[in-house]
Amino acid sequence: MKDWRQWQIGNVRFNELPMSWRRIKPKIEKLYYRGHWDEQLFEKVIAVVGSRRVTRYGRRVVEMLVPGLVKVGYTIVSGFMYGVDTLAHKVCLETGGRTVAVLGSGLDELTPVENDKLYSRLLAENSLVVSEYEKNEQARLWTFPQRNRIVAGMSRGVLVVEGGLKSGSLITARLGFQQKKKVMAVPGNIDSGMSKGTNWLIRNGAVLVSSVEEILAELGEEKAEVKVKQMQLLSREERRVVDVLQREEMEVDELARAMMIDVPQLGRLLSELSLRGVVEEFNGKYMLGLDYVD
């Protein structure tokens, strides 16, 4: 894979920008980019944003929603920060989609440094990295919210996955409201700090969404085809695991206690079920897999 530094930087002046972007206030004087500038990329765009710190739940939400959006041809726009942003870019690429990253720094200033590989990968897979800052300008506290107006402005809708009450994604959402975009938020548990922001948004005018279909309906899409998932045949013991996990995600010890079976036996069941994708494990906790349908 070619290193991102080897890609030429191009630029687009205000008059050359897609029409809808020229309405963004304050106006974009000049936009620098790396990658393939392709007007098609901007036809169906959705912004997927969220906090830098991502919980298991946030990760799962991105993994559930983004592939569905990509499959009906949406370009995913996000802010290239770690957490939900990075995840959204990655999941999009993994599903074979294209994505646009709007940086809060110049194109030569890698922020955050952990995303070095992602930068190159994005370019290699026909996606785009843009920034309105001079190539060597460093990210400042205020450049991130400033670029958020572009993230919102490019998109038909803004999807907020997760975020605290003071999170930057709320700024993007507010800008989305101002720009008369559809602002959608994924609800979360009321005791989770990372869902306080999204729940607040829902109270204050954002649309609650919980599936790809609902998002597409909000964006005015025709009913999309629903992915056909495979039914799994489960033994009685496996059925019990699924029943317990359906209510709540659990650690192995908790699960063993809830099912009243010993750990070695449960371990065998869980290995088997993980291999079939019925359950998934994250940080020691088990939950039902994405592909599992009852």
Add this chain to the structure above:
Amino acid sequence: MLTKVWSMAHQGLQAIEIEVEVNVASRGFPSFNIVGLPTKAVEEAKERVRTALINTGVDFPSKKITVNLAPADIPKEGSAYDLPMAVGILLANGEIVLDGTKRYFYGEVGLDGKLRHTKGVFLLASLAKEKGVKEILVPKLSANEASVVSGVRVLPVDSLVSLIRHFREEKKIKALKNLAGKELIEEAEVDFDFSEVVGQEQAKRALEIAAAGGHNVLMVGPPGSGKTMLARAMPGILPELTEREALEVTRIYSVTGNIEPGGGLIRRRPFRAPHHTTSKMGLIGGGSKPMPGEISLAHRGVLFLDEFAEYPRTVLEALRQPLEDGMVSVVRVAGTVKFPARFMLIAAANPCPCGFLGHKKKECKCLPGQIINYQKRMSGPILDRIDIHVQVPFVEVEKLRDDVVMKENSLQVRQRVVKARKIQEERFKNETVFWNGEMKNKQIKKFSELSKDAERLLQQAADKFQLSARSYFRIIKVSRTIADLEGSRGVEYSHVAEALQYRVREVG
């Protein structure tokens, strides 16, 4: 007048017989000189011996005294030469008379003439046995170390006064009763029991498998989840020390001065938990005069590295060779010394720098970049030596009802472990390895044939979890141990399925 008594020096764990020659010249200015490469501690023996003898009521000769420690080209260190020097002077002075039998004298003398606890007495007793020396005189506080060595009369000396009276036949010192090591070991109780750890059934099961197959373990979990407690309970579920092992361990502990005054044979498997700021030499062993490090002190026991990610990379790298060979060679210009270091490694780490990633009640405060860096530090070649990886989640103890908590104690677990180890002893009797955990690819192929569907399962898992070739073989090793715990000859589907739970995985 020239007198000769015998004592011991050691290089590493190697004991060397030393002849202590004391000459009290009839002519020349009064002086006291020691030759034969003494270090500072030996040099200072002059003052201790002189004062102790005077305080004991002996007339210290004001003559030219020369002490030679032969062979003269081996450096001597430590305070153990006090006693032989004092005895030499007493002989030269005519205070006592010895018959011709060869004895070893060994021990540090205090200014009041009392003998102090001195390290290395066990080594002395072993040397005596090896050289056929029938009697050793050692400080009373250290004498117990020697009591497990059979065939050697151990005379515990409490002070110079009692020594003088012994040889003047006024009041004989009673020889120490020889103790059978085996019984001592059987009497030893587990100092930390498995049942004291509440919950953590999966981690306990992982440790049981580790103990049975001699696998190294990595535990990952938030602070306060019980990682240290679990590790402490580990020696208790390992099989009892055999007598030979106990003697090996005692030897190391004796030389390093890790046996407390009055202590004898080490009867329990060692548990060592060096702090992560421990230097490389402190961990591996070394020094200009090489001494065993923490890994040798953990010989035949458990080495617990808490905050695994905090150890400097170089220190962890240095652990690799000993983990492979079961011993460590310390190479110095003056020569190479080998220390045994056959231990089980238990590493523990937090999931992230603040420790609360994935915690039920507390929020993790780390930046994502910090977490990535932290976890990177835990990877690397040392992880290749760790077969079992287990999550130790935080337990809300008050939520556990008594009736659902497994209350198995260490002895019950140990019985299963011992059974599994017997099977392995039988299996590896013609091999260079002892336990499943030590198997190389060759032995894995030879002894761990998977059943058809077990193989298929492992293949599936390799694809799904993207296992490296190394982790693939590690899972087979662990499966083999699980099969042994069950007493199964072959490695079946269920064994592999369980072993997959303990595969090394990415955290975060």
